[in-house]
Amino acid sequence: MAPADTVQSELNSPADVSPGEQLSQEEDGNHAAASNKVLEVTSLRKYFPILRGFFRRQVGEVKAVDDVSFHVVRGETLALVGESGCGKTTTGRCVMRAIEPSSGSVIFRKRDGEEIEVTTLTRQDLRSVQQFMGMIFQDPFSSLNPRLTVLEIIGEPFVTRKLIRNRRQLEERVAELLRSVRLDPTYMRRYPHAFSGGQRQRIAIARALALDPDFVVADEPVSALDVSVQAQILSLLKELQTEQHLTYLFITHNLSVVEYLSDRVSVMYVGQIVELGHTQSIFRRPRHPYTEALLSAVPVVETGKTGRRRERIILEGDVADPANVPPGCTFHPRCPYVQDVCRVEEPQLVDLAGANGNQPHYVRCHFAEELDLQGVRSTVQ
Amino acid sequence: MSQSPLLLSVDNLATHFFSQEGILEAVDGVSFDIHAGEALGIAGESGCGKSVTAQSILRIVPKNGKIVTGAISLLQNGESVDLVQLDDRGQEIREIRGGEIAMVFQEPMAAFSMVYTIGNQITEVIRLHQKCSQDEARERAIEMLQRVGMPIPEQTIDAYPFALSGGMRQRAMIAMALSCHPSLLIADEPTTAVDVTIQAQVLELMKDLQRDMGMALIVITHDLAVISELCDRVMIMYLGKDVESAPADVIFRDPKHPYTVGLLRSVPELGEGHTQELDPISGSVPSPYRRPAGCPFHPRCPEFIPDVCDVELPPQIELTGGHRVRCHLYVQD
Numbered sequence: 001m002a003p004a005d006t007v008q009s010e011l012n013s014p015a016d017v018s019p020g021e022q023l024s025q026e027e028d029g030n031h032a033a034a035s036n037k038v039l040e041v042t043s044l045r046k047y048f049p050i051l052r053g054f055f056r057r058q059v060g061e062v063k064a065v066d067d068v069s070f071h072v073v074r075g076e077t078l079a080l081v082g083e084s085g086c087g088k089t090t091t092g093r094c095v096m097r098a099i100e101p102s103s104g105s106v107i108f109r110k111r112d113g114e115e116i117e118v119t120t121l122t123r124q125d126l127r128s129v130q131q132f133m134g135m136i137f138q139d140p141f142s143s144l145n146p147r148l149t150v151l152e153i154i155g156e157p158f159v160t161r162k163l164i165r166n167r168r169q170l171e172e173r174v175a176e177l178l179r180s181v182r183l184d185p186t187y188m189r190r191y192p193h194a195f196s197g198g199q200r201q202r203i204a205i206a207r208a209l210a211l212d213p214d215f216v217v218a219d220e221p222v223s224a225l226d227v228s229v230q231a232q233i234l235s236l237l238k239e240l241q242t243e244q245h246l247t248y249l250f251i252t253h254n255l256s257v258v259e260y261l262s263d264r265v266s267v268m269y270v271g272q273i274v275e276l277g278h279t280q281s282i283f284r285r286p287r288h289p290y291t292e293a294l295l296s297a298v299p300v301v302e303t304g305k306t307g308r309r310r311e312r313i314i315l316e317g318d319v320a321d322p323a324n325v326p327p328g329c330t331f332h333p334r335c336p337y338v339q340d341v342c343r344v345e346e347p348q349l350v351d352l353a354g355a356n357g358n359q360p361h362y363v364r365c366h367f368a369e370e371l372d373l374q375g376v377r378s379t380v381q
Numbered sequence: 382m383s384q385s386p387l388l389l390s391v392d393n394l395a396t397h398f399f400s401q402e403g404i405l406e407a408v409d410g411v412s413f414d415i416h417a418g419e420a421l422g423i424a425g426e427s428g429c430g431k432s433v434t435a436q437s438i439l440r441i442v443p444k445n446g447k448i449v450t451g452a453i454s455l456l457q458n459g460e461s462v463d464l465v466q467l468d469d470r471g472q473e474i475r476e477i478r479g480g481e482i483a484m485v486f487q488e489p490m491a492a493f494s495m496v497y498t499i500g501n502q503i504t505e506v507i508r509l510h511q512k513c514s515q516d517e518a519r520e521r522a523i524e525m526l527q528r529v530g531m532p533i534p535e536q537t538i539d540a541y542p543f544a545l546s547g548g549m550r551q552r553a554m555i556a557m558a559l560s561c562h563p564s565l566l567i568a569d570e571p572t573t574a575v576d577v578t579i580q581a582q583v584l585e586l587m588k589d590l591q592r593d594m595g596m597a598l599i600v601i602t603h604d605l606a607v608i609s610e611l612c613d614r615v616m617i618m619y620l621g622k623d624v625e626s627a628p629a630d631v632i633f634r635d636p637k638h639p640y641t642v643g644l645l646r647s648v649p650e651l652g653e654g655h656t657q658e659l660d661p662i663s664g665s666v667p668s669p670y671r672r673p674a675g676c677p678f679h680p681r682c683p684e685f686i687p688d689v690c691d692v693e694l695p696p697q698i699e700l701t702g703g704h705r706v707r708c709h710l711y712v713q714d
Contacts, residue, residue: 083576084547196665226426227603231647231661253577260649260657280655297581298651299606303633314585315578317532318546376652 037109038215038247039072039095044104046090050323062323064090065101066271069349072215077241077248079262079279081255081294083319086268088251092217095249096133097126108132111214131161134208138220140200144192150203151188154178157210177206180243181236198229202236209244219251234260255298259283259376267291270320270330273349277361284375287352287363289335292373311374329366341366385416387456388597389438389482389565394451394465396430396437405669407433407446409621412697417564420591420598422608422629424644425618428669431601434618435567438599439478440469457481480510483558487570489550493542499526499553500538503560510561525556529586548579552586559590566591567599572607584610605644609633614703617641620669620677623697627704637706639684676709684710 046065049058065087072078080088094101097118106118108129116129137143144153154174158164164173175185181202192200201221208216218237222230238261240246250262258265259279266276267290275288286292296313315334320326326333332342349364365371392412398405408430415421423431436442438453453464455477467474486492493502503525504518513521519538526534529552542550551571558566571587572580588611591598600611608615609629616626617638625638636642643662650657664681667673673680679690689709698711 083578198665226666227605227644228426228647228662229665231649231659232663234649235659235661255577256649256651259651259654260659263655283651294577295651297577299580299584299604299610300651301606301609301633301645301648302630303645312581312585314581316582318548318579319576 036074037071037107038074039109039249040105040107041071041091041095042069042105042107044068044091044094044106045102046087046094046099047102060323063271063325064322065094066325068104068268068271068273070266070273070276072247072249074214074247075241075245076263077250077261079250079252079258079265080268081252081258081265082268083253083294085270085319085322087271087322088253088268089219091268092135092219092249092251096130096135096217097121098135108215127161131157131211132214134211134213134216136201136204136208136216136218136221139224140192140197140204141224143204144200146192149189149191150174150178153192153203154188154207154210157207161211163211173210174206177210178203180209180240181206196229197225198232201225201229201233205233205236205240209240209246212244213246215247215249217249217251220253221250222257223252223254237261255283255295267294270322270325272330272364273362274331274364275362276349278359281359281361282375286373286375287361287368287371288331288365289337289371289373290331292375293334293336295376296374329364337367337371339367385418387414388417388419389415389456390452390454391434391438392452392454394434394437394453395449396433396442396446397449398443398446400445403670406621406672407669408437410451411616411618411621411623413616413623413626415565415597415599417597418591418595419614420600420612422600422602422612422615423618424602424605424608424615426603426666428620428666429618430621431618432569435484435569435599435601438464438567439482439484440464440467440474441478442469455481476510479506479558479563480561481563482565482567483561483563485551485554485558485566485568485571487573489547489554489574490542492554493550495541495543498539498541499545499557503538503553503557506557507560522556522560525560526553528590529553529556529559530582531556547575548582551575551579551583555583555586555590559594559596562594563596565597565599567601569601570603571600573602573604580607587611605633605648617644620666620672622677622694622707623705624678624708625704625706627706628702631702631704637700637704637711638678638708639682639710640678643681643683676707686710 044065045067047061047063050060050062052059068091080091082088090099093099095106101119108116108118110132118129121129151174154177155170158170164170174188178185178188183199183202222233225233252258262279265279265282266273269290275282275291282291286295293313293315317334320330328344329342329347332338347364347366349362351360351362352368353360394408394411396408398407411434423434425431437448448465451465454461455464500522503522507518507521523534523538526538531537531552545553572583600608602608612629615629615632617624619640625641636645646660647662649659662681675691675693676695679685686709695707695709697705697707698713699705
């Protein structure tokens, strides 16, 4: 195989400079490059035990997240994409410690440069760190407490953390937050049921941004919304990112949304990252057969303008069971390019950038260099 | 398409729901035709009445709902039956349901009973509609499961629905729907609950089956791309009205109604890149209990004409090439 290192040694080395960093600074030393990473996740694992019988004996484990490493640069959007059960949501929750990871390290860097190892924090310390992290959930119908008014929902973080004690001040801050998500502040005394799905999602976003976080985990924030409203929320998220210099970890299964919103993308399959790199380059030329199949599976509206009817790759079978992962490459039972080696040997996540001198592009495939895979044909120059 | 004989004709259908909050006009004056072997897509956002339209055809509208006006004529062997006139629990409609017209639901987990094997449930349908023995029915069920690409059908036929994966369950659902060779299959959001790669499988399967079995298809979805993959004709609904309908290649290339234009523009498209501008429709779908006067879309419409759109419901305008639109911007030529 060509000159390429395994990801473990590569991820923490100074050579790893992502496109976001290249843009935001003129390379003044490796230390600065490192401190630009809001989040650094290394070898994150989450195994859920499978318990059976009266004594709750452990009979196996579900490898929901299995050795996942990535970082997020300040101001960028990293998308985690994959099908259900691939571990994208679990990864997002482990990063926030909404779920306790089994092992691995999550380093969060505050705006002042202070580094915090999130996985070893005590409950109390965790609360002070979670202030810098917001979370937006998929379903705005279940993520807002129906018994609280909008004022109480958005104001809750200030009250529980005793940040604002004055009622008037609280109302002013909530009004400001509502305006930032383009909602009328006079609605703040209403209950969630009075709002449509899109408006509720705006309230959920205002709540996530209440404590002025650096970093927001958005877990399928538009999947439960109507088509015409999805676009409003996506545009809002993009605008808020520029206005408030937010960093997003965006979890979704929708590849069109990934392309629209994210700078870099990490494709996950059965608990592992199979491809990670710059969104544009991965979508133009995927290097992992699974990414190719995912891109090809997305139905497109035939406007007849471009006439880009593509040869569709249809994968056979279902996503592998994370409780019973196939040996070798986890994707081999469905892979159209499968070879003998794939059934036996597990491929490592390697950086192809060494081979072509471009931005880092990690792929977990034995034949990443040989295969000529088809991406999305661009309709713009 | 127009050469093949007419199969189903829906004329001015209106289905309303009566509740304490008032009258909900879920479907209000919808008309369309389906010819044998044709695929029609009905698209729209939540509350537009697309599912209630399907329920009205099969006469499975929930209890508080009622078909108030309109006719649904099903042409069988040269005879026309008005489904609206049938007793919704009578023998006739029960023979049509699952026999002549079958339906695939969004959530296969909810459509199957948990306590019977899928084989049990498929053979039940077959034996209800066709005279045959238990063994024959079982054989046909296996054949059907094989046809929808179920691996080892001889074994999976004895599996319970919960033991199957989402994609397999959807296949079993399709097998059950097709077991009596219906002339019309209604698929309500057939791929919304499954993953992208499974969606591709299911769409491919439905395309193949439709072609091979020569049946007509109504696909109900909010995803225009799914319709573009499967359908010959498209009908766009908004708050119970059919705002636009046209052949698929026409409507996606040259949408007329501002709502259709907005819908197409508000979906990010693969291949358009990071810089594409989304042009979302402002506001959101109003509560169906408070439907705006005049054109239901006027409060969100960028082309809104004061004193026209908010007063008068636009009539259906017939443009060239079977393109129909309900909008004041267009005049009958």
